[in-house]
Amino acid sequence: MPLSPARVFATLNAARPPDQASPVMGKAVVLGGSVAGLLAARVLSDYAEHVVVIDRDDLAVPGGRPGVPQGTQLHALLPGGLIQFEQLFPGFREQALAQGAVEAPPEARRSYLDGRLKVVVPDDADSLSGSRPLLEGLIRQQVRRLSNVTTVTARATGLLFGDAGVTGVRCDVDGVPRAEQAEFVVDAMGRSSRLSEWLEQGGWDRPATRRMTVHLNYATAVFRRDEPQPTFPIVLALHSPGRPADVAGAAFFAIENGRWMAMMAGYQDSRPGRTADDFVRRLREQFPPEFGEVADNEMLGDVQTYRHADSRRRDFNALRRFPARLVSVGDAVASFNPVYGQGMTAAALHAACLSLYLRSRPDLDVPARRFLDLQQVVVEAAWSTSTSADLALPHVDGPYPRGYRLSSWISRQILTATVTDVRVARRFNEVVSMREHPSSLATPGVILAALRANRRHG
């Protein structure tokens, strides 16, 4: 009998890598060596004799890189992601701290909704504050140290197919085409992955791509930080969707090398913080006082902007004809409005799905349906969390799921109650940090608690 979505989440969050490697295949190839690909490679290192990670960037070069343009923007690692990283790389937290990441326990994180400070949730999970290149770089170091993992600089250009499944990949190394045989292939090429086209070219079904247009404009700037361990290393200030504000929200994080990283976001024609003057002025005038204090420091470098057109997902699980020995993970499957900070954590949960699937020593000659079913639970959870909030934005016009009016009213009640009610805020945090499935929020107990809190404080 299939597990309920809540059980799938509990199982994934408790999953540990096997004590010792137990290969079920010879060579596995991962296309894309960013967060999702590296986490998949870590999992595959337990189940394949040899893992090759192919990326168009040279992964031996540390720091930000062209293949991950979003790397300049603020990246939050949700507590659910930190749990997964720690399971895959024991000691991850300590190593991140040693490299300059900043501890952010619950009492050191502040969150405002429409200018009101939210209640602090006492037993909430730990988090870390660091830049995206630091987090990705640490994962990369750990994966590159694994004795059966190799990284190759090449551009993937297609797949090789046999009768029932994938037999390898085609790539381009310095302009020279090459074929790489593989017993298992993972697509981790991000939002712009061309896997759908390659499937179609190979005579397989092409997945439907679902999109929700959000037209988000991000701006991130870095400031000097003098306090080594600030009281509040993570502060977020969001505006409820639909409020007449041209800034959707702002956040700042203490990051490595004595710096603050601050971001602000707007939708459609609103592009807050595109210039240094505008960025600093808005931090001072439109957000709680802590934001102004960060803005009083010296800005290091220019404001970096990023436009994010849509959330999108590719429904591989719905395909009738899908080749064996192939899976897709991370943004290549589903990428969301980044203000909810789900991407790296979702990628980590996809890796946990891969681990559960391979641990069952599956028949690799048939499509990885069990993997796709598990992954679908993660994708649906992240998608429903981000798109249900986005649907409340005035410029987002669907598609609306069935029962949307009622579910959006309930969501609004719960979100409002997170400002004042510890029980509701704790459950909400568990869901938005991807430690629990969203179904745990829609219970009569939580909804009643939210209604009571809103009546008390309304």
Ligand SMILES: Cc1cc2nc3c(=O)[nH]c(=O)nc-3n(C[C@H](O)[C@H](O)[C@H](O)COP(=O)(O)OP(=O)(O)OC[C@H]3O[C@@H](n4cnc5c(N)ncnc54)[C@H](O)[C@@H]3O)c2cc1C
């Ligand atoms: C503005 C912004 C802010 C974000 N903020 C957060 C946040 O706060 N928290 C969070 O968890 N997530 C955040 N995300 C999402 C996060 O960046 C991704 O979810 C995360 O990087 C995982 O993505 P990925 O590894 O699947 O793909 P990507 O990171 O996009 O990497 C794809 C990789 O594939 C490689 N590649 C692509 N095509 C080829 C090819 N043909 N051949 C070889 N290699 C190829 C690329 O070089 C790259 O290394 C944000 C995203 C954006 C856009």
